[in-house]
Amino acid sequence: MNAPMTQPKIRVRGLKKYFGDKKVLDDVDIDIVAGTGLVVIGGSGSGKSVLIKSILGLVTPDSGVIEIDGIDVLKAPRAQARALRAQIGMLFQNGALFDSLPVWENVAFGLLAEKKIKRSQARAKAIEFLAQVGLADNVASLSPAELSGGMQKRVALARAIASAPAIMFFDEPTTGLDPIMGAVIDELIVDCVKRLGSTSIAITHDMASAVRIGDTAAMLYEGKITWTGKASDLLTSANPVVDQFTHGRAEGPIKMALRR
Amino acid sequence: MKAILNVIGHIGAVVLDALGLVGELAIFAGTGIGAIFRPPFYPRRIGAALMEIGFFSLPVVSLTALFTGMVLALQSYTGFSRFNAESAIASVVILSVTRELGPVLAGLMVSGRAGAAMAAELGTMRVTDQIDALSTLSTEPMQYLVAPRLLAGTIAMPLLVVIADILGVMGGFLVAWLKLGFNPNTYLINSFTNLRAEDVLSGLIKAAVFGFVIALMGCFNGYRSKGGAQGVGAATTSAVVSASILILALDYILTQLLFTAK
Numbered sequence: 200m201n202a203p204m205t206q207p208k209i210r211v212r213g214l215k216k217y218f219g220d221k222k223v224l225d226d227v228d229i230d231i232v233a234g235t236g237l238v239v240i241g242g243s244g245s246g247k248s249v250l251i252k253s254i255l256g257l258v259t260p261d262s263g264v265i266e267i268d269g270i271d272v273l274k275a276p277r278a279q280a281r282a283l284r285a286q287i288g289m290l291f292q293n294g295a296l297f298d299s300l301p302v303w304e305n306v307a308f309g310l311l312a313e314k315k316i317k318r319s320q321a322r323a324k325a326i327e328f329l330a331q332v333g334l335a336d337n338v339a340s341l342s343p344a345e346l347s348g349g350m351q352k353r354v355a356l357a358r359a360i361a362s363a364p365a366i367m368f369f370d371e372p373t374t375g376l377d378p379i380m381g382a383v384i385d386e387l388i389v390d391c392v393k394r395l396g397s398t399s400i401a402i403t404h405d406m407a408s409a410v411r412i413g414d415t416a417a418m419l420y421e422g423k424i425t426w427t428g429k430a431s432d433l434l435t436s437a438n439p440v441v442d443q444f445t446h447g448r449a450e451g452p453i454k455m456a457l458r459r
Numbered sequence: 460m461k462a463i464l465n466v467i468g469h470i471g472a473v474v475l476d477a478l479g480l481v482g483e484l485a486i487f488a489g490t491g492i493g494a495i496f497r498p499p500f501y502p503r504r505i506g507a508a509l510m511e512i513g514f515f516s517l518p519v520v521s522l523t524a525l526f527t528g529m530v531l532a533l534q535s536y537t538g539f540s541r542f543n544a545e546s547a548i549a550s551v552v553i554l555s556v557t558r559e560l561g562p563v564l565a566g567l568m569v570s571g572r573a574g575a576a577m578a579a580e581l582g583t584m585r586v587t588d589q590i591d592a593l594s595t596l597s598t599e600p601m602q603y604l605v606a607p608r609l610l611a612g613t614i615a616m617p618l619l620v621v622i623a624d625i626l627g628v629m630g631g632f633l634v635a636w637l638k639l640g641f642n643p644n645t646y647l648i649n650s651f652t653n654l655r656a657e658d659v660l661s662g663l664i665k666a667a668v669f670g671f672v673i674a675l676m677g678c679f680n681g682y683r684s685k686g687g688a689q690g691v692g693a694a695t696t697s698a699v700v701s702a703s704i705l706i707l708a709l710d711y712i713l714t715q716l717l718f719t720a721k
Contacts, residue, residue: 257591289595295588299580309596312499358596 206269208233208366208398209254214263216249223249224260225422231415236392236399238413238430240406240444242453245419247402248292251368254400256284267366285313288364288397290388292371294355296343302329302354303339309362328357332387349380353387360391367392369401373408385411406445409433418444420453487605487679494599494606504607512573512608512674513615517622519572520565524623527560528552528630536639548641549649552631557654557662561623562616563710566669569616570702574677577608578698581681582691590682605682608674616670617663624662661717668713669706676702 207230214227223246231237241247252258254265256272265272272280288309296305304311306328307321316324326336332353343351352372359367372388373381385408392399392412403409409416413430418441426438434445443451535548581604584590593600628650635641677698684694 252591255591255595257594284595285597287595289592291588291592293587295592297589297592298583308598312597362596 207231207266208268209400210264210266210269211250211254212264212266214250214253214260214265216246216253216258216260222422224253224263227263227419227422227424229417229424231398231400233398234396235414236401236412236430238409238416238433239400239402239419240404240409240416240433240441241402241419242444243404246422247419248370250419251289251370251400251402255287255289255368256280286365288359288362288367290352290355290359290367290369290372292374294343294351296351296354296358298343300342301339302341302343302346305343305354306339306357306361308358313362315362325357325361328361329354331360331391332357333383348375349377349384352376352380352384356384356387356391360395363395365395365397367395367397367399369399369403369412371403371405372401372412373403373405378407381405381408382411388412406433420444483683484675484679487682488675490601491605491609491675491678494602495610497602499602501603501607504603505611508608508611508674509615511576512569512611512670513618516565516569516572516615516619519568520619520623521626523564523568524556524561524627525630527564528556528627528632529634531555531560531627532631532634532639536635545639545641546649548635548639549631549646550653552635553628553650553654554658556627556631557624557658559662559710559714561620561627562662562665562669563706565616565620565623565666566673566706567703569619569670570673570676570699570706573612574673574698574702575695577674577677578681578684578695579691581678582684582694585682585684586687586690600682605678608678609671612670612672612674613667614670616666616673620662620666624659657717661713664717665710665713668709672705672709673702676705 209229209231211227211229214224215222216224227246227250229237239247239250249258253260254267260273263273267283267286270279270283272283275283296302297308300308303322303325306325307316310316310324311318311321322339326339329336329338334350334353334357338346338350338354343354346354369388372384376384388399388401389412391397399412401409401412410430410433416428416430416433417424418426418438420440426436426441428436433441436442436445439452442448443453531552532548535551536545539545539548539551581590584604590600590604593603632643632646632650635646636643680694680698680701681691684690
């Protein structure tokens with residue numbers, strides 16, 4: 200028997216999701232061991248975001264199992280599922296900072312919502328988290344619209360780590376950033392995840408980023424996981440789908456629909 | 460035969476879509492109302508929504524009411540003077556403003572200003588993942604974004620209509636006195652002699668319902684918007700158009716319900 204040695208922190212089995220007639224996720228199986236980082240790669244519209252949104256509870260899958268700490272969040276009572284998902288910190292693709300609030304309130308938002316701190320202490324606490332992502336305290340009073348793309352990503356990362364989440368999701372963390380800023384954000388992600396001992400899932404198109412932040416990797420293609428392995432093996436994989444994708448070749452098994 | 464079946468099929472699809480939308484709106488409204496009474500409460504958000512819907516709509520509502528009262532006095536004079544019934548103008552102005560024009564015109568103005576702003580803000584939050592971000596930060600979006608606006612709309616509109624009523628009546632009074640040569644004391648006495656508490660109250664009940672509807676349509680359309688800037692624009696248009704139509708339709712229904720012939 201091949202019984203698993205340890206229970207994965209997140210276990211996904213047979214996950215399916217359709218949008219109308221379009222099959223987005225088709226029998227997706229994933230295991231993520233506690234304290235490790237999984238990187239999911241795949242083309243635009245391959246279902247990467249739907250996968251993590253399903254785990255987060257933002258999208259309801261049509262069928263399948265999503266277990267966090269061995270409990271199926273799709274079948275668990277609402278309060279229990281909510282408590283399990285409260286362990287997850289999320290860095291959204293475009294930061295998703297709240298425009299109407301200053302930076303410090305964005306960072307402390309989760310802490311205030313969970314009543315972990317009083318409002319009078321929130322600003323000082325937010326400045327601590329901003330320092331952890333390399334931002335000075337004078338940023339705290341600015342509005343998100345006054346920040347550059349890289350700074351917005353850092354603020355969003357500070358907000359994601361503020362509640363010390365046991366699980367962290369990163370949705371294309373380097374999209375829209377120059378290569379140097381992308382590398383800086385990756386370093387911050389690795390540092391934060393290591394410091395918190397979190398389990399992480401990142402989805403990305405950026406192969407350099409994937410290798411930097413992932414321990415393991417999975418390729419999502421046509422709604423299925425077509426390859427899994429070490430993140431460091433991504434660029435040398437013999438799998439033709441992974442090989443074409445990671446090297447950005449126009450020719451290969453992946454056919455892109457061209458609009459003429 | 461096939462063409463007829465196609466037409467029937469299209470009609471059926473449209474009816475099903477419309478019924479689905481009504482069902483979706485009813486569930487959204489029910490969830491929103493439930494969220495008003497369920498902790499945690501967000502007094503800061505309620506205060507901000509009251510300012511947005513009430514305070515910042517004050518100039519446009521005030522000007523609309525003032526000029527409407529003025530026009531009403533002039534037009535009533537044109538008609539009533541043909542029957543030597545000029546003395547009825549004061550009553551017509553005050554009853555029209557308090558029972559009908561105050562709440563309806565304020566509703567339409569607030570819908571165009573605050574309802575559109577709500578739909579645009581929530582729509583932008585939706586397409587930039589800010590609403591999803593709220594969910595990941597232990598915050599229920601319906602409680603944080605929708606409930607405060609529904610509550611603020613229901614509270615702010617009657618307050619706005621009180622001011623609209625006063626300014627509308629004042630507009631009519633100024634025109635009657637300064638333009639039409641009415642005795643100011645007689646005009647005021649005629650105005651308030653025939654005014655009853657239920658006239659004002661029926662207008663305020665309408666205002667509360669309209670305020671709820673404006674906030675509901677603003678939030679509903681914004682909350683479910685998709686597709687970037689174009690989607691947000693469409694949501695904003697839908698919010699204003701649907702709220703305006705609902706205000707006019709509900710105005711008739713409420714007038715019938717609150718109708719008093721005495």
